[in-house]
Amino acid sequence: MDWTLLILLVVPTVVHGNPTVTVRTGSGPPVGSDQHPNSVPLSEDTQTTTEVMVEVMTTGVLNPSHYPARRAATVVQHYLNTLYGSPYRWIFLSKVHSGSAEDVAEMRKYQLELTMQETISNVSGQCSAELLFPRGEGQSAPQVQASYEGLLQSNTTAQEEAFYQQHRASNNMVSGNDIPDSYGHMEPSMKPFWHLGGVASSFIMLRESNESTLYNMAQVANFTQLETEKDQLRFNYHVLLHEMISQEIIHWKLLVTWSPEQGVQVLQTELQPKSHDCEAPPNTTN
Template identity: 65%
Template sequence: MATGELNPNHYQAQRAAKVVQHYLNTRYGSPYRLLGLHRVHSGNAEDVEDSGRKYQLEISVQEIISNTTEKCSAEVLFPRGGQQRSPQVQASCEEHLKINTTAQEEALYQQYKMNQSLLSAQNLPDSYGHIDPDMKPFWHLCIVASSFIMLNESSENTLYNMAQVANITQLATENDQLKFDCHVLLHEMVSQEIIHWKLLFTWSPPEGVKVQQMEQLPHCHHCEKPPNTN
């Protein structure tokens, strides 16, 4: 791995910047707010004695639904050691991304809080890449929840995207959170492996997404490959 100034388009800078995307989604993502990496402007890497490897990045983050961009300075530390530990991330643009409850979010929350029948959906997107408009907020919610996995599992040698929601089921709850059981397919771009995970998470407009459980499922040899959503 190179140290010093990095080519912004090179895999080292891109992989570290993707970790920032996952981090920001875990903190600020919602059914109507999804953050993506727009561009890496510059990057620098250094070995930090006894700690790991630190990346300093200047990036642009895109709010995908509203199609707005925000410049951001970020620092990513990949811990050293044999055991997989999640990267440590700091980002300068967090003040601009704080959760701001919208009328859309509140309406969605109230609709599914009061529904007599609990939500259940499969294959988001389907084999043609289509998602029903009513299901898009839940596709976004699953991406946000999956960002907790992708952040936790990321290293300098990985590059994760969420490929598909195999199924999502709303669960009954007695508190103010909506609760979901979800089976997601993650695409690890370096190995080209499709990895199945089971997630249990909650969401409400003031609290955001909170992941309660995440479990990697055994490799599925007979499963159909999800549509390309990169």
């Protein structure tokens, strides 16, 4: 009988570059999550419907389409909204062109080149930004510096002044619920209040952001106008924020003021307890 000697050659594989772990989550959110159907993705690159991409963060040049760069870029979006947002100006991240990260003392420093878009007028502009994420014990807001070109070209003065005078002089305090509703619909008269809620939410999302978060406003659960004080329109807001990495829906109550001269200010914030009894409405798109 002839014997054939089989020699198996085992060749070790060397993996280069940054490792990426893909976590399959099936057709729905992770078990125990509080995902809300009105959550609005920031762009197609950040949608996580069947997969969550977990990136190992490194120093040096970042892939513009991967989470480390996009998380940092979204913080710039929130920062710009706290400075320039209004019921008629709401800024969103359009594209990350390039980015880099390095460790500096007790901080992590990001340099980014971005395109930002003002969603109401559809005007876009180039933005250069530097972010510092504090490290160590305790949570503190990232530090942001940004310069931009062309982003604020749209003139919203007339619209803002008309909105301000209408609601400053009215005896009927306006209020609203579920903006947008379970089908993604909102009345045209509610859109400025939706924008104002989104801008006010940026104050929270900026403060709460770190290198492991990606925040987006999902819905204005409700808002109520209060009496005008010191020429400022005042509102109580209850907003739902979608943390897109953990898929949690987080409830916050805000006391918000606005006028064309003073801009948006968030005077009080209150994190609400998690609710596990609410049945989520059907999936929607905004």
